[in-house]
Amino acid sequence: MTRYEYKVTLRSADEFTELIYFCTPEGKCDVERVPVAQIKKVGDILNEEGQTGWELVQVAFGKDGVIMFWKRSIPDGATG
Secondary structure, rough: EEEEEEEEEEEHHHHHHOOEEOOOOOOOOEEEOOOHHHHHHHHHHHHHHOOOOOEEEEEEEEEEEEEEEEEEEEEOOOOO
């Protein structure tokens, strides 16, 4: 049976100053504008975490930043 461990990270809104993500009163959410530099920033975060085995599971956007939920497999015989 595969086991997983999880972590949650918060990235400051200051890191994503040009990423405009919004939700309408009806609940429809969209990304309005994503400059190339911001796409690279997200890619860098994904690659940095991926190098240590973390896989992005979910992202939640808020006014203060971005919460990212990660998981990775726990090797057989490891505790944790």
